[in-house]
Amino acid sequence: MIINHPLLGPRDANEFIHLGDESMIDRPDGMGEHAAKNFHEYLYLRDNPAGKYRELWYHEAGDRSWLVVTRDTVTHEIFNVELARDVARSRGRSK
């Protein structure tokens, strides 16, 4: 596969490490209410769609960016690649 890195352009996917669902960004508050239940759902339950899927890849052999890749799990077509840090910020993560 080829991942079109937003900064570096198209790069072979073998330079990247795949982590999984984009929702791994949405880490619950460990000191919040229902933390145990929230962490169980966060870490273990998956939508696992056959089709469009937003997932995290890490450019380990390249610029060490974490990316959010929107990819079809049936055709492997890639629609969009974003810097995960931007996505994280847009989802309200900060410090």
Added chain:
Amino acid sequence: MAKLSATDSLGGYDKEIGNIRLREVANQSLIAMAIPQGKESKFKNNIKNIFNLKMPSPTKSVKNKDTRLLFTQPDQIFVLMKRVEDPENSMAVTFGESAYITDQTDAWVILEISGESSREALERICQVDLDKNVFQLDGMARTNMEHMSAIIIRKADNTFYLMSASSSAKSFLHAVELSAQHIS
């Protein structure tokens, strides 16, 4: 106590294989500079003032006679320059709060490959497109070769710098050497 003497990763390797020349480049310092959050423009100005260079783009290095700047991460660049002692501290003085500086000189080995067939040899280990029109002069890419992390820079027409981890320098040299042998 005697002062410590330095040992280069490949002992100053320099060899010709067919029409390819392969040599270790050991007289350089490599310094990582991370850009503190909120200090981007200050950092950029310092780069301009100190090196008289612009910020490198993600795929192209910038250079002058002594110094080359490489993009390595969205908030980090590498400075490749003539060898200085303890660059971390000397640079820290110059850059102050506008950069976090880490010496990387000893973490890397630098090989220079040159000659007409250098591309043909690199074709065997480098998955980046090195076509003259695509990977232009001063182009750079961080990638992997034979399971080793590598930075490739196009220095001249058929001349490339190849940088990889110093601990596996011998394996890296072997990979490049073999590529030259397999085509010649």
Added chain:
Amino acid sequence: MKQAHRINGGLVNKSKPIKFTFNNKQMTGYEGDTLASALLANGQRLVGRSFKYHRPRGIFSSGSEEPNALVQLRSGAHQEPNTRATVVELFDGLTSESQNHRGSLDFDIMSVTDLLSPFLGAGFYYKTFMWPKAFWEKIYEPIIRSSAGLGSLSKLEDPDKYDKGFLHCDLLIAGAGPSGLTAALAAGRAGARVIIADEDFLLGGRLLEEEHTVSGISGQDWVQKSKDELDAMPNVRILTRTTVYGSYDHGIYGALERKTDHLADSGNKPRQVLWRIYSKRAMICGGATERSIAFPNNDRPGIMLAGSVRAYATRYGVAAGTNIAIFTNNDSGWQTAVELVSKGINVTAVIDPRDTAPRAHIPGVAMIMGASVCDTQGRKGLNRITLTNGQVLNVDCLAVSGGWSPNVHLTCHQRGRPIWNDEIAGFVPGGNLPVGQSIAGASNGEMTLGAAIKSGHKTANAIVKELGLSPSRSQAPKAEDEGFAIMQYWHVAGYKQRAWIDLQNDVTSKDVKQSQAEGFKSVEHLKRYTTLGMATDQGKTSNILGLAVMAEATGKTIPETGTTIFRPPYSPVAIGAFGGRERGQHFHPTRLTPSHNWADEQGAEFVEVGNWMRAQWFPKSGDKTWRDSVDREVKKTRKSVGVCDVSTLGKIDIKGKDAAEFLNKIYSNPFAKVPVGRVRYGLMLREDGICYDDGTTARLAEHHFVMTTTTANAVLVYRNMEFARQCLFPDLDVHLISTTDQWAQFAIAGPNSRAVLSKIIDKVDMSNDGFPFMACSDVTVCGGTPGRLFRISFSGELAYEVAVPARYGDALIREIMAAGEEFDITPYGTEALGVMRIEKGHVTGAELNGQMTAFNVNMNNMVSVKKDSIGSVLSRREVMVADNQVRLVGVKTVEKTDSLSSGAHFLAKNDKPTTANDQGWITSVCYSPHFEQHIGLGFLERGHERHGEIIRAWDGVRGTDVLVEIVSSHMYDPEGGLQRG
């Protein structure tokens, strides 16, 4: 031997004879021959035996679709089984042997299986070999296995080299026949970066094998002219002997180039190169493959594909027989007749089941319409055929054409489904081609030369436009559209004799019908039940026949019956080529420590630790065993001082205003308030609450920490920290960089370590107050070299770690050894390191194996409940902190002379070794020179409250069972006075 079947003409170089052997028989061919064409030229008809019934087999085709003519090429370690004679280029000294027979090829005793064939039909083995039960393993299966397979491996290491590489292009053209060449010319002239690849050693495809006129000149001349033009284009790369074997995601294609296979001697260059081709666009110009017709006894040597008989005559100057009949259901068989006759080859008859002949007359050839071949004779070579009209013809070669199947394989590798085309009676690509892929020519069902060339030209020009280039104004070469009409006629039914569909695996039309009768009607069931199409030819000539016979048996149409999926590779690829150069010592990179050369000079034994090579111990003369060395290193270190290279530990520089806060989230224990100049031990959990890594982190400045990780986890820890930094806490001002390779780091341990280091370190107050336990500092060493000093201890002794830039590591170890000489300093390796950490009770990867919690290792107080750090919440789940969990303990043998072994399980004294009685296991053991007995660490149910108990360490796989006393894991200097002193 005279080349009795050689005729005039052809593209072989008759001035360059080549000597070769088949079954030790000396033969001669010419440069430009394949092994198959040379064998035919020498009149060698019998070349192999079939898989199941050991039927005699001859050359069937002239390309990579060959099911029959498989040989073992070369000899010794170079022996290459199952090699298709039809694609082997002849070279001087080539040796080849037939395979799959017991006894000689002519008298194969295994051919007795043919007589038993009524009992060996489809799936027979599923219904038998079950009685008595014990016979399967001992008798039946060994017999089945020994008769399975065709050729054999030498069982010696493959002596050849392989390599890989990466190519990039705008347009990859797979296939250099008429459409491919036309496309390459069009795209090349427009300035596109083109790669054109063909599995043959010559460009031209069918133009080499058939007589055609292209743009007013002979097809062969046009090929030469086109090649010359392409050769002159710097933007075009021609890869002959290169099979594009697979289509992968996003325009990536796999191709295998045979570099030196056609040479007697590789000259120490790689035999094959496996290319990964990154293409913006790709064109499949793969042509078509001819198939046979299933008629009774259609498997004899001499029965061949008609197009191949033509190819042997036209390209190789070889007559496949002296008396040839042609059996065809389509017009191409007639063209074969015409061309053979024009070369002076005797064609007895053309037999065609159709009513009307496509031609009025071919001189000297009987035209037998409305008839089929219904039997053949000749055990080891055809000598007679019988027709449905009762005629009997004496022929030694029967050229059969059942029509042509477009080579759609590469369009299907991403699970595209081809669709049936009634007009050409074949599958053509469906609409769902891989992104960026186009197809032209016969592989797209454009069966005539004229149409193929036009489509190659048109498709290439369309691609050129998509690439943003301007098509050149040149016109498509002109060529005729020859006839290709076909009748869908698949098998000659109604006869008792077997009619072969899959020649290699011996699948007959009866097997297909039986499969249907037993309910295996889906194409996939058919394939699996009968093994149709599973042979080395991947069913290239048989799949559609099988499908057609199944369709007829079920009363369905072919498209209703379906098609099987084509998977890579297009033709089989050597495993060695996929492995490339990553073999032996170069399987993975080797990482060396800064003191490696020095340790090597000391005669150290090295051990692989991940990709690192580390000194395991340093033998001295007088050491009888490795234990002698290790014991000595431990004793001398504990008594005086020792030094060990610990550079392999992961080192991460962490800088930024929020570095402390960041570490506080990463580590389970508090890190926000570590003072500058201090080191803290940190425990890292995964988000699921399991211990994951540990190490010390030093605060060298307000905004600067240096983390150490275990050697094994360095990359993983870094990755996870980048994840936390970018994805979880994107606004923290914190920056990471790996400095593992930057620093040479040595542990100096033992009561005299301070004295040794005082000689090395410049200007530092080394007193216990000046530089206490867990202190750290930037320093200079040996008169000015920048370095770092940490007072940390893995051994439990007074100990330090000193680091300098890696290029000074070799010098520093020598200086340390010199400085330590007066204290009898010893270097120690990973074994002594392990002994001392077990004595001290420090955990490593053996304990933190990814399954253990802080609770299990008695460090639950290190998981702060006052903050939210990675893994803290889920570390508190009920089962993970239950009372009956295993806990870290120390163990000592009750008898001092007993040994312990890691991996032994704990059992109560009188319990039997059962899963229910299992109480835990031993993770690490060593002989302790300090305690003068074997000790270990392990996990035991409620172990923390069972110190003093005597239980068993049972190691069934090693056959030992010893009594052990459970003790605290902190065995050596439990109060820690030594390391603090």
Added chain:
Amino acid sequence: MRYSAFGILKQGLTGNKGWKPVWREPEPKKSYDYIIVGGGGHGLATAHYLAKVYGGKNIAVLEKGWIGSGNIGRNTTIVRSNYGLEGNQPFYEMSLKLWEGLEQDLNYNAMMSQRGILNLAHSDGQRDAYAKRGNAMLMSGADAELLDRAAIQKMCPFLNFDNERFPIKAGLLQRRAGTARHDAVAWGYARSADLHGVDIIQNCEVTGFQMKNGKCLGVQTSKGMIKAKKTAVCVAGASSRVMEKAGMRLPIESHVLQAFVSEGLKPTIPGVITYGAGHFYVSQSDKGGLVFGGDLDGYNSYAQRGNLPVVEDVCSGGMSIMPMIGRARLLRMWGGVMDMSMDGSPFIDKTGIEGLYFNGGWCYGGFKATPASGYCYAHLLATDTSHENASQMRLDRFIRGNMIDEKGVGAQPNLH
């Protein structure tokens, strides 16, 4: 029709015209006591044991395509019981024992071939981990042997002992392990289930569940509504997609695992061999093909095909440990969809919905589990209690913190 040597002889002498369909092709009834969704190995085995051992009646197996078309139709056919954890080992040992009697149980030769599995170790730590595992195997009643380098060299002289990057230090051998003819397993179970009255309905896709008051009353299918007292889902590879129709999210991701087979060769490799320092395992089929594989591709996929990096990685592992295979040719490569669970271990459990049961999450180890999975699932369906050997294979184990994580890599499915 009972299969026997006499039967084959008789058929052979009479033109093989008397063979009957191996299973019926019934139309679905309006309602069943048990519906098993998924006609793969596990579903068919469940039907067999439910009918034969637990006396279940009125059972249907619904299959979307042709039976055996899922992972049992494309896998590397390894049968073994060499696990280390208590949650797994007794289950897989039960499975191996069922394999050992399978042919007699089914009157069908699935060609179970006990030629052993050898896991190579390349460091002292790996050796000790194998020893720990081997001891757990022995405790469960399985067989295990720890071999040293010399013993391995004697057994497999063709391994790389001379120029290896990661020397062979030891090996864990289970002699009773081996391979079986994967398709035949599905066919054998189908035939037996059919003979016990189970309706096997092919080309019948489940499109939804019929729910009422939180209870599952049956399934909607491409052949209409079918009611069931108990609906048992067993569709590994498609678990998430099917259970989503019941509103469930699972601790499962779908990943692609590639496998490879070489051209047929005369006997070369004695049993199953796994490389401990690279991603490679291999065996040789009864037909002579080297059947081999390695790691997952690493990304979520339902595509049933993989990509080149893993192909090359697997082959370089193979060349590293057994450099004699260089000249053997890779004939076919394919990819299957794996139900990768969050700890690498499966589920056989009730769901929170009454009448709906779930079996899945087999990762890439489902083939060897087929008999025990069917047996334990049948037990659960018949008794509504977990079989003792599957008692930890529960859906709630992550809430409770009872992971069965053999590899110790945590909640990251692509690493299991």
